[in-house]
Amino acid sequence: MTNKEMCKSNNLDEREVCKSFGKEICASCINDKGDCESKDCDIAYENWLEKEIVNYV
Secondary structure, three states, X not given: OOXXXXXXXXXOOHHHHHHHHHHHXXXXXXXXXXXXXXXXXXXXXXXXXXXXXXXXX
């Protein structure tokens, strides 16, 4: 299941997910320098989503 498919199944778009859970997603990011690189954000988002999918199942 892709990020977009999971968001659609929960009637959310990715923007809403990031708005609602941004702090949680950023807290799980490996980048501790505070200079958010998009690849780090993408990885943190995917890892967070996988963890959340497990919580929903």
